[in-house]
Amino acid sequence: MEEFLRKHLTFLTSFWNKIHPSHLPSNCSLGFFDPEAVSLQPDLDSNPELPDISLVSVLYDFTARGMDELSVQRGDKLSIIKEDGEYVLARRLSGELAMGYVPANYVAKIDRETASSNWYFSGITRNEAQLLLVSPPNCHGSFLIRDSESSPGEYSLSVRNHTKINHFRICKGPSGSLCIQQGHTFPSLEELLTFYMVNWKVIQSPLLQPCIRKRTPEKDEWERPRSEFMLRRKLGEGYFGEVWEGVWKNTLPVAIKVMKQADMRAEDFTKEIQNLKSLKHDKLIKLYAVCSMGEPLYIVTELMRKGNLQSYLSSAEGKELRTVCLIDITCQVADGMTYLEEQHVVHRDLAARNILVGNNLICKIADFGLARILKDDVYSTRGDTKIPVKWTAPEAANYRTYSSKSDVWSYGILLYEVFTYGQCPYEGMTNQETIQQITQGYRLPRPVTCSPNIYCTMLECWSVNPEDRPSFLDLREKLYSIYRRLQHSLS
Known part of the structure; x- marks a missing residue:
């Protein structure tokens, strides 16, 4: 490989001599090279007129595996000096000046038009585009063009339409023409944007102003590859x-x-x-x-070996649990929910399936707060779809009013699950029927294994008026008191 490069890439001779001084004649000096340096900058400075075959954007991170390769990151701009089979010899245009080989399928050609346009965002994903467009000061009508993730070499138009982000594929024809819809082709992205700024109703998304760039937040210690x-x-x-x-x-x-x-x-x-x-x-x-x-x-x-509480309770091991163990589980959940209540964090989907079980019957709450991430229509009450209506307080199901008190309602349903060993609440009813029955005053019956004082606690959790429901602090104290009394009687 080295001899091939020496023969065909003569302009790198000084670079190879620097790496392998043994090839130098005994009377040859290394001249201005620092023997310890590894940067290619001296070569670049001494050859300022290297030809620019094309300008490319890096699609994927690449880490050099040898001195002849160039480490790059997604979004970097490179100038292609030479194409060589599955690799290209490239020069970095930003940051530290350097050049080396990069896999050809890791880069995509871009033109001078996009490189200098404020609406073109190179190297960002669909999700990153969405985050940019919904972040202040961007607003309704903000737009950007980015590289297509699924079709390298093509583009996507991302537009903010009020709170929704719409994405449009920009296809490239054999002649280089660009189009979003058949019958409307353009020689350049600039002309394509000009057309849709005027005729925005064609795509039902007004293009009012380019997306305003902001610094990418630095990765914290939680972010891992x-x-x-x-x-x-x-x-x-x-x-x-x-x-x-x-x-x-x-x-x-x-x-x-x-x-x-x-x-x-x-x-x-x-x-x-x-x-x-x-x-x-x-x-x-x-x-x-x-x-x-x-x-x-x-x-x-962290991994909880025994899985979620609903599955665990319905297993052979779970069905062997005595009442004192069941109360212990409810106390642990109340303890964690008291902390969330103090932090003003609403779970929104408290249920046995979101409680995880480890060794020694240790229980921990999972998925707290993640319900906010889902789209609104996931929590619809229409039809008998797989949504948590049967665990959701009436004011949350009907009016999307979530609070710690709506979590308390869900905790009452969780108590029912625990004392029925994982049985589904309102079994046999659809979501719509469940809402109707609750509105008319129906409440789940007392499980056979549940004591009257614990069932009374369930009913308090299911009070129609959210303010009449107990706090998690009250629930924790009440259940711990029941647990201690039962433990004392058994000992």
Whole structure:
């Protein structure tokens, strides 16, 4: 390889002599080169007229594996000096001046028009475009053009229409013409945008002003590359995506929640992830890491070996639990919910399926706050779809009014699940029938294994007026008192 490069890329002779001085004649001096330096900058400075075959944008991160390769990051701008099979010899145009080989399929050609336009955002994903467009000072009518993720070399137009982000594929024809719709082709992106600014009703999205750029926030210690995690075994699937058992850096067992960006409200994602990072309590599932750059999104947490509480209670081991153990479970959940209540965080989907069980019957709350990320229509009460209407307080189901008091209602349903060993509430009823029955005053009956004082607590949780429901602090104290009395009687 070295001899080939020496023969065909003679302009790199000084570079190779620097790396392999053994090829130099014994009386040859290294001249101005620092023997310890590894940058290509001296070569670039001494050859300022290197030809620019084309301007390209980097599609994927690439780490150099040798001195002849160039490390690049997605979004970098490069000038192609030479095409060589599956690789291109490229010169970096920003940051530290350097050149080297990069895989040809890691770059896509761009033209001078896009490089100098304030509406062109190179190297950003669909989700990153959404986050930019919904962030202040951008507003209704803000737009940008980005590289297509699915079709390298083509583009996508992203437009903010009030609170919704619309994405349009910009196809490129054989002659280089561009179009969003058949019959409307344009020689350049500038002319395409000019047409749709005037005729915005064709795509039902007004193009009022280019998206305003902002500095990309620095990655914090929670953000980790997806390559550090390996998915091993699918544990389940729910409203928030798939849950997998995995391993972090080939050593630490973890649970990985895999979420699709298409099912999320982008403007809420960042806020809720920050909530997850800031909340710390012994009865909340511990967050380890987040992979939010690109798709799919990973939320990485500690692994609870016995799975979710609903499945555990209905298992052979769960059905053997005595009443004192069941009350212990409810106390642990009340403890974690008291902390969330104090932090003014609303869970929105408190249920046995979102309580995870570990060894020694340790229980922890999961998925707190993630319901805000989902699109509004996921929580519709129409039809008998798989939504948590049967766990949701009437004011939340009917009017989207969520609060700690609506979580208290859900906690009452969770009590019912625990004392029926995982039985589904309102079994046999559709979501619509459930809402109608609750509105008419119907309440779930007392489970056989449930004492009258605990059932009385359930009924308090299901008070029509949210203000009449107890706080989680009250619930925790009441249930701990019942637990201590029962423990004392058994001893």
